[in-house]
Structures are given as C-alpha cells and as structure tokens.
Amino acid sequence: MKNKILLGSVTLLSALMVAACGNGEKKATETTAAPTTEATTTTAAPTTTAPTTTAGASSETAEVSLEDTKRIGREDTGYVNVPKDWVEFKAANGGDQYQYAALDGYNIVTLNVFTKDKYQPVEGETWGAEMIANRLYGTYQKNPSIEKIQGAKRKVVGMDAFLVQILTKDGKYFFTWVFQKDDKVYSTSFEGNKETLLKMFDLIEQTWGLDPKTPGK
Template sequence: MKNKFLLASVTFLSVVSLSACTSPKKESSKTSAASSSTNVVKETTTSSSNVKKQISDSDKGNVKTKRIGSADYGYVNIPSDWKKNDNIQVGDNIQYTDKNAFNIIVLNAATREKAHVAEGVEFNAELIAKRFETRWNDYKIVEKMTKSTTTVGGNESLKIHIFLKTGLQAAGWVFQKDDKVYLIVVEGFEKTITQFTPYVENTWSLDGTGAVKD
C-alpha cells in the first residue's frame, strides 16, 4: 500500500503539466484562476508562523537537515535522514522520501514550453495550480481541498492542501519566479505536512550552497 500511494502521486506529477503535459488547450487567465472543483475551499494565509507553532518544542532545533534540489528547480532544506529514491522515479522530478519510502517531497518547475502552454495564453502559477487540482480530482480519492496564499522564499505562492479519503494528506506550493513556475509537493502523514511547511516556505531559494550530491 505504501508504494502504491507513492507511485500514484509520482505518476500524477509527471503527467499533470510539468514533465509530460497534454496538448495545450485554449485557457485564459480568468479561467485558470477559477477552481477546478467545487470541493476547493479558499483560505488566506499571511505567513507560516502558525505552522511553526504546531511543531512540538521537542522537534525544534533537534532535526538535522540537508539541502537538496537543482539549479533548475531550486533548493530546499529537508531532514538529513531522508533519501533520494530513484526506485519510484517517474519523469524528471527530484524526489526524496523518508526511510520507509512513505512520506515524500517532490520538486519540479516548468517554462511555458515545458508546460505546453500556447502563445497568447497567460502562463502563470494560477494555470499550473488549476492543472494540479484537476489531476488530483481525477483520482477520485480526495475528501476535500483548501487553497491559500503564502510565500515561498519570498515569492507569493498558492498553496493547495489536499485531504485524502485514506486519511493521508498532500500539499502543493505553486509559484512563479521570472519565466518559470515552480511546484513543490509534500505527501504523507499530517505531521509531515506540518513539519515540511516551514522548510518549503522559509528555505527554498535558487542558492544551492551546501547542497548534497546524492
């Protein structure tokens, strides 16, 4: 069951739009900003301070981290005991899992060309976020979604929080910087989403100083 969950999520990421997108359709910025499903709840988040407060005092300062990523997708800090998992690799994502290969973080990014967005169609985070929501709803395993605004490395970001019928969760951050839209996804237990939210929002950048080569 563990691998099935991960394989489904990774396959989704490779199909949605960042690495193996379908043919472009006529999409407007107005349409792309709309919700892809009636079960999406919009929220507003001004900072990650509330998430930080949810991390127990015993975790603060005790988790050793390492920096992972690439010049194309950006870099982020994660717990040092997480491993790059090529056994479930699909597409050109960068992905790391915990030792049980159950919880996962995935990094990707797309230019207009990579996302197959036609000229004349606005290419932005809202468009990619809509595709993200649509693909998840296609799996028929979503209990509900919430959408909020936050920042990732100082960049305004859409955050889509997905609650699955299995009790597991996923969170996707979608944001634009220059000519790319970046996507970071964390999946697994609720505590994993809580733990990784400040990692994603506060440590992501294009600075790969100290990044591991594993």
C-alpha cells in the same frame, strides 16, 4: 469563460485536518496512488472552483530551525532543506522531477519546474504560476483516491505561491506549492502523514531557493 481556482488566504491545514479526524495514521508498509505532480500540457483550466476556508489565521512566519536538516535539490528544480536522515527517492512514474524521502518511503518531497515552451497556454489562460496551479488542480480533481481538495495563497521565501491542499481517502496529505521566479514556474510538493507535514511546512516555505548552499536564496 472558464472559472479559475478560488485561492484565498486560509488557515493552514484547517479543513483538511478536520476531515482527517478518525482516519488514523497510515502505516508505512501500505501503498497509496499519490497524485502526480505533472501538469497536463493539453487540458485548460478546470471549470470548477476550489473550496477554501476563511477562518482567520496569522500569516506571520515563525523562524524555522535548520538543525538536523540538509539541503537537497537540483539546479533546474531548485533546492530545499529536509531532515538529515532523508534519502534520494525516485517514483516509478516520477519523470524529470526530483524527489527525497524519509526512510519509511511514505513521506516524500518532490521538486519540479515548468517552462512555457512545454506548457503552452491555451485559450483563456495566461502563462504563470496560477495557470500551472489550475492545471494541477484540474488533474487532481479527477483522481478517485482524493477525499478533499482546497486552495490557498501562501508565500515561499517572499514569493506569492498557490498552495493546493489534498487529503486522500486513506488519510494521506498531499500539498503542492506553485510559484514563479522570472520566466519559470516551480513547484514543491509534500506527501505523507500529518505529523511530518507539520514539520516540513515551514522548511518548504522558508528554505526553497536556487542556491545549493544557502537556504532561501
């Protein structure tokens, strides 16, 4: 039987921030081969288990400020709030996903949707957010640019979510929330520096929704 990702409640950023010490912040002019947010349609769940941390942390969410933010997204991928000065962005290999970025082009939010007809379960898999999270984890694990990867369980506007947390060898953070609403699985990803990630974390978890006007709905 294939092992699944071990996704326990973990301290936000815990192991990744420790690993980042000494790496320094990456300059916006440099480029990084960021992991793709596409889940393979043919690979089964990975056979390895994602490391997690168990240090206690409050799961309570602080009220997020929507000042100086705007709502972005698309009907199929959902919507989320980002800083007001961010602009629409399209990666060369972005596919159908929806992206917005800071003016530096380094800090990016990506919205994606997965449907069962495109991502058919294989033997040992059950359709849902955990299946997609496992596939993403398996894909990311093979990327040679990754320094550390771990999993966590979180909440996105009250929905159970699997969070794959990645730190690349050059100090870039890549976090992907995977969650299910009705028969579709959605993901919201952030890639960029630690400072911006800290600002975006609550915005992603509290403002995602299918309503283009109302955060969290």
